[in-house]
Amino acid sequence: MNPAAFHGRLFGAGVSEAGAAAHAWWEGSRLAVQAGDAIHHADGASLQVEAAGFNLRQLKLSWNGADGSYNFFVEAEEDFSRLLSGAPESMKEAFAGAQSRRRSMGRRFSAAVAVYGAVISLPLLLLLAFLLNIGHLVDWVAEKIPVHYEDRIGDLVLAQTRAQMKLIDSGPAYEAVQAIGKRLTAGSAYRYRWFIADRKDINAFAAPGGVIVVHAGLIAQTAQAEELAGVLAHEVAHVEQRHSLKNLMKTAGLSVLLSLVLGDWSGTALGNAAGKLTELKFSRDAETDADREGLRRLVDAGIAPHPMADFFSKLSSKESGMMPSMLATHPASAEREERLRSMIAALPAKQYAPLPFNWAEIKTSLNLPTARRQSLLAD
Ligand SMILES: [Zn+2]
Known part of the structure; x- marks a missing residue:
């Protein structure tokens, strides 16, 4: 074998889902990676390099080949030096950047995690x-798991969600969701991404890394912006307390743990689990925690908390023919509502300015059948 070759693990088209041991070498500015009998080539100009892996102890080289995308992970120190010494001049800067990021992240990690991952x-x-x-x-x-990783899981979930439902990301209702969301997440380490799903059923869900989706059907059932704010605050709490991440990892089980450890972000295991996110149920304790933390965020943001309880009681007493999907994931029991009301009652008295939206107009802009039916009745 080429003495300048470096070892790693290859993921991509035609390679087993768990990846394959491979070795690679530079041919001028071109990277050659051999796994088994197959040799893959990547043009230097098309190569992306970044720190990766469960504890960012690996360097990931990725490229798009003729038959799909590929990721090659290098982990051992001696392999790094061979990789770096042979790298084309034009790529040295990118490698040095990824390498220093890898080192600084590695230092920040606890020894326990390093042992676990490496x-x-x-x-x-x-x-x-x-x-x-x-x-x-x-x-x-x-x-x-660093926030940085969760952020990427969020991207994956978002891609899955987009494939499953139409997401509204413009217009007055979207702007309102954004504005309320911003107030609720001031100072957060997460990069929040807000969407309205163009769906009639009443639901909202939070994906790891700060992707929050609320159904248009839920907005149609709110009497005022503060009710929506209550729902969003609850979902934000699920993200901040990492309920969504834990749930996703538990549901997907070991395959997701494995892809996290291997740094395999293209992994279908995680993608499949992400697709089930709207059906995931949190434990009762997680729901209570999310209510408590959500309530705290509402109050800190200067948004009146009572409408949050109003909306949840509306959910549990709903007699419409529409089964709120949210009840499947967020059981709105009388007990829960009572707990929420007593938490609110225990808050110090405070004046809240109403949220600055023309809520009726915003709901109409979503142009939902429910909203239309209600306005017909009003006529
Ligand atoms: Zn919840």
Whole structure:
């Protein structure tokens, strides 16, 4: 084998989902990667390089080949030096940048995580996951995943969601959701992305990394902007407390853990799990926590909290023919509503300025059948 070759793991078209051991070398400005008998070539100009992997201890080279996209992960120090020394001049800067990011992230990581991600072999990791309580393991891992990673999971979920439903990302209702969302998330480490799904059923959900989707059908059922703010605050709390991330990891199970460890972001495992996000149910404790934290955010943002409870009570007493999908994921029991009302009652008295929207106009702009029916009745 070429003495200048460096080792790594290749993911992409025609390669097993778990990746394949591969070695690579430079041919001038071109990268050649060999996995088994197949040799893949990547033009230097089309190569992307970044720090990657569960604890950012790897360098990821990615490119688009004729038959699909490829990711090649390099992890060992001696492989880095061979990779860097042979790299074309034009790419040295990109490599140096990724390398220093990799090192600084690595330093910030706790030794425990480094051991988990780099030293423990994958079969052992799998065995451990089965032997230990998987739920606790997931919680432990989830607490240690940097926001940067969650952000990328959010991107994946967003792509899945777009494939499943039409997302509205302009117009007065969208602007209102954005404006309210901004107030609720001031100072957050997450990069929030707000969307309205063009769907009639009543639902809202939060994906890891700050992707929040609210159905137009939910907005149609709100009597005022503050009711929507209550729902959004609750969803924000799910993101901030990493409920969405933990849920996704638990549902997808080990395959997602594995793709996180391997840094395989194109992984279908995560993508498949992301597609189920609208059906994910949180535990009762998580719901109570999200109500409490959501309420705190509302009040901090200077938004009146009572309408949040009003909206949840409306949900539980709904007699419309439309089954609110939200009830499947957010059981709106009388007990929960009571708890929310007593949390609100315990808050210090405060004056809240109404949110500055013409709510009736905003709802009409969504042009939903429900909204139309209501206006016909009003006529
Ligand atoms: Zn919830």
